[in-house]
Amino acid sequence: MSIKRKKKWNNYLYIISIAYLILGLFNILFAWLGLLCFMIPLIISFSGGGKSYCNNYCGRGQLLYLLGKKFKLSRNKPMPNFMKTKYFRYGFLIFFMTMFGNMLFSTYLVFSGVNGLKEVVTLLWTFKLPWNWSNTSFVSPWVAQFAFGFYSVMLTSTILGLGTMVLYKPRSWCVYCPMGTMTHGISTIKYNRKMKNISK
């Protein structure tokens, strides 16, 4: 059954998601734009908007749904049970943030001059792709190092998202997406507090 709905501007945010990955291929420094995907959901969530970023504005979710549903790339099978548990979701969040912290530390090392700039994009936290066609000479090395690290994070999560999209339901990534888990956690804490205050 197809649902015909009036399209709004925020139904096309998947274009931004694709554009981000393509821009990164041309110049790695565009990776800095990805910080928006990190900051906006947290700001919305902290200011009481719940998960409206995930629900309305997440370009990646829309992209996965488009590929899985419209292009029929997904098997549409249910996810394994362990991936739905809180332990897995928060475990993945902790792992993800540890790797993010690791990336920030290597940026710091470049900033403090201990290490030089490494022009590599690390996929799935293991595979190092040489990435030396980007001109980063006009910015300080740590800015470029952060861009390489951040692009690695974004590319890795896109690959994981695409993998689970193909294997399971289109938006399976949304279940264990670290940003989703974080905003869900924040919203849950806020909601529980509110319920406590009401019952008092």
Add this chain to the structure above:
Amino acid sequence: MDVKKKIRKKASIIKNKCVACGTCLDVCPKNAIKIVEGVFAEVDEDKCIGCSICSKECPPSIIEMVAKEEVF
């Protein structure tokens, strides 16, 4: 008096397992689902027509179709 009863299926969400990703919001043809404060999704049973699209699309598969009795 003869009371007509009809069994209809309605979507029912397991709230404590919902991740509030919003997939069901996008697919519901009747806009019968809303997300409560970013914590869980809730079905408006008056609007739900029991089409089970949300149940098929829900990534963690936590929307069940439950038979409900309606009195006319």
